[in-house]
Amino acid sequence: MPETTAHDHERHTGRATTPVxxxxxxxxxxxxxxHRNAPCRPACPFGTGVFxxxxxxxxxxxxxxxxxxxxxxxxxxxLRELGCVEWTVRRxxxxxxxxxxxxxxxxxxxxxxETHATSLVERAREFLIxxxxxxxxxxxxxxxxxxxxxxxxxxxxxxIGLSLYAAAARLDGDDFNAEDFGEIDG
Numbered sequence: 001m002p003e004t005t006a007h008d009h010e011r012h013t014g015r016a017t018t019p020v021x022x023x024x025x026x027x028x029x030x031x032x033x034x035h036r037n038a039p040c041r042p043a044c045p046f047g048t049g050v051f052x053x054x055x056x057x058x059x060x061x062x063x064x065x066x067x068x069x070x071x072x073x074x075x076x077x078x079l080r081e082l083g084c085v086e087w088t089v090r091r092x093x094x095x096x097x098x099x100x101x102x103x104x105x106x107x108x109x110x111x112x113x114e115t116h117a118t119s120l121v122e123r124a125r126e127f128l129i130x131x132x133x134x135x136x137x138x139x140x141x142x143x144x145x146x147x148x149x150x151x152x153x154x155x156x157x158x159x160i161g162l163s164l165y166a167a168a169a170r171l172d173g174d175d176f177n178a179e180d181f182g183e184i185d186g
Contacts, residue, residue: 019111021046022059025161026182030058051111053124054168060100060107061161061184067103069153098160100152101125131167157184 021029021044027036031051032044045051104124108117125148132147143150152160161184169176 018046018049022062024058024061025184026180030062031055045111051108051120052171053120053127054171056104056108056111056120056124057128057164057168057171059111060104061164063103063107064098064100064157064160067099067106069097069099097153097155098157100148100160103152127171128164128167131170132163135163135166 021031021040023036024030028034029036029040029044029046031046032041034040034044040047042048045055101121104121105117108121108124112120129144129147132151133144136147151163155163162178162181165181166176166178
């Protein structure tokens with residue numbers, strides 16, 4: 001798995017330092033998982049400057065609300081195309097879903113710079129696709145390329161966050177407990 005380093009980040013963004021640690025809705029670092037009140041682990045991407053796909057997946061959750069589809073008609077269209085005659089608003093969601101890929105791209109650009117963002121996002125996206133296909137069951141190959149888009153358009157913020165964190169945990173070889181995930185405000 002290729003790495004994106006602080007040196008690459010500096011060279012391509014013009015910033016001499018790695019980004020400041022980011023914390024999730026539970027006040028845990030999205031890079032290493034330590035609580036805000038404790039120092040990050042030595043291997044934390046925000047300390048080492050080496051960012052991988054799992055960090056991008058977790059950091060994306062913080063940016064999802066910035067990539068909300070305003071038009072509920074777009075979501076209705078997607079759901080009708082999937083065979084849902086009617087769709088219901090879940091957990092008060094009244095918008096059209098989320099542009100999950102654009103949130104991943106924005107995250108990667110912020111963390112590693114434009115030059116390396118594309119390859120890092122594509123690797124993270126491929127892993128997320130694999131994770132979602134396993135979670136949803138076998139999917140026909142033509143639909144495979146749409147899995148991330150459909151997940152963003154049809155799931156609510158909480159479910160997308162859970163998926164991104166669970167996929168990152170699987171990528172890291174860690175166990176994921178959905179009960180510990182908490183609620184996302186947004």
